[in-house]
Amino acid sequence: MYINVLEQGLLTTVQDLGRTGYQQFGVGATGAMDDVAAKLANLLIGNDENDALLEITVIGPTLRFVQDTLIAIAGADLSATIEGERVPRWKPVFVKAGTVLKFGRPKNGCRAYLAISGGFNVPIIMDSRSTYLRGGFGGYKGRALQRGDMLQMNNKYSKLTQQLLTYFHNQRNTTPFITVNWTIPPSISKYVENKDAIYFIKGPHFNHLNVEATNEFLTTTYTVTPNSDRMGYRLNGVPLKLSKSLQLLSEAVPVGTIQLPPDGQPIVLMADRQTIGGYPKIGYIATIDLPRLAQFMPGEKVKFKEISVQEAQVTLAERDRVLTLVQNGINLAIRRMC
Structure with missing residues (x-):
């Protein structure tokens, strides 16, 4: 199944966590500019943290979902709406088939990340699905999204993603999307502002x-x-x-x-x-x-x-420890829902 790109936005590309091990051949690492938001967007819906997702810069795209889809938006607040209703960040969101996701005026931050259940199905090139704009390869046809593109979805889901989808299907109502009553701690996401x-x-x-x-x-x-x-x-x-x-x-x-x-x-x-x-x-x-x-x-x-190098190492190790705790908390919250 596909997601239709009705408007492309300023700069929207498919990214993952990067293409490592090829700089010796002149190939850049690429990947998400904000790897924390990219990881969390994927983890919130049960994906692997390295699954392909969209990096959205300043002015976002307009997308139509052909099928029921699980999404998460993390990073910048770019005023995302579905059928005119504001979509929360940092939460799993169940989007119904036929609905349209739009982004409006940026409120804070520069880059938002949109993860979908299973990730985007684009070719793996040099161990990565990330777009390398200057090289013209990776991601979706090696370029930023354009109006009329059709993004293929990967319909192979993790057990956590399947549990979320089952929960939301059981909660179906007349609203264009459904979300949950929990989110990640604000202390984790406040770095964006x-x-x-x-x-x-x-x-x-x-x-x-x-x-x-x-x-x-x-x-x-x-x-x-x-x-x-x-x-x-x-x-x-x-x-x-x-x-x-x-x-x-x-x-x-x-x-x-x-x-x-x-x-x-x-x-x-x-x-x-x-x-x-x-x-x-x-x-x-x-x-x-x-x-x-x-x-x-x-x-x-x-x-x-x-x-100092030592201080930088300590703060990074502490952040990674906290992110691991957040991932465990997300997994536990999903399991408790089902």
């Missing part, structure tokens, strides 16, 4: 900034520019200068690398980054804050705060 300083770890060339630039990077507020995208967040603020010019060889760059091009305006490399880079690397976004940075809209202000 959190605009506090982004944690970073000093990079190998941070100490090559001159004295003024070192202070400016730690105190300046930068603006996310409109030409930021899945490849990189381009920032605008006080230009940073090096104490002396550097001649660098290109080398591998991980997600979150903060590069300093000749104009002195930092670029943060994101999910669709190139595999190597030759600009000075003044820092790396701490992994725990990559999902939060992905929710910053163009025009919003961002500041940076230094964190």
Whole structure:
């Protein structure tokens, strides 16, 4: 069965958690910009956390469901409605056949994730279903969604998904969708609206900034520019200068690398980054804050705060522990419903 794309939105792509192990061949990792929201959207409806789902940027699509479908929306609040009724985020939602899902004005955050029961049925290329826009492969025909596309659904469901579907079928009524009376803890989802300083770890060339630039990077507020995208967040603020010019060889760059091009305006490399880079690397976004940075809209202000490698590891380990508890809680809530 299919989901019909009536309107494509600004940028809607099929993603999963990424394509790892191929950067040595020049193939980027891609995957969801906000992996926390993507994981939770899938887990809320009993999917595997790596199942293919839609990443929706700022202005969402309009979709018609041909069959009864279980969905979950996580991440940014993009004013989702079904037949004019607001759809809650961070919950499993049973959508009836023939209904239309629309997204409206963004209220907070930049990217929402739409998971469907069983995930989207798109080809696995290099161990991933994620769309690599610059390479023109993966996801749905290697591109963003367009009006008239028909997205195939995977009708192989996990036991948890089958239990949810059975529960909702037994609760059918005249409303266009049905949801549940539980959700994940707000303390887990509040990061989407959190605009506090982004944690970073000093990079190998941070100490090559001159004295003024070192202070400016730690105190300046930068603006996310409109030409930021899945490849990189381009920032605008006080230009940073090096104490002396550097001649660098290109080398591998991980997600979150903060590069300093000749104009002195930092670029943060994101999910669709190139595999190597030759600009000075003044820092790396701490992994725990990559999902939060992905929710910053163009025009919003961002500041940076230094964190040590050890502190970053501890906070990430704690977050992963909490997410495991949330997953166990979701599984338990689903089992108790049936």
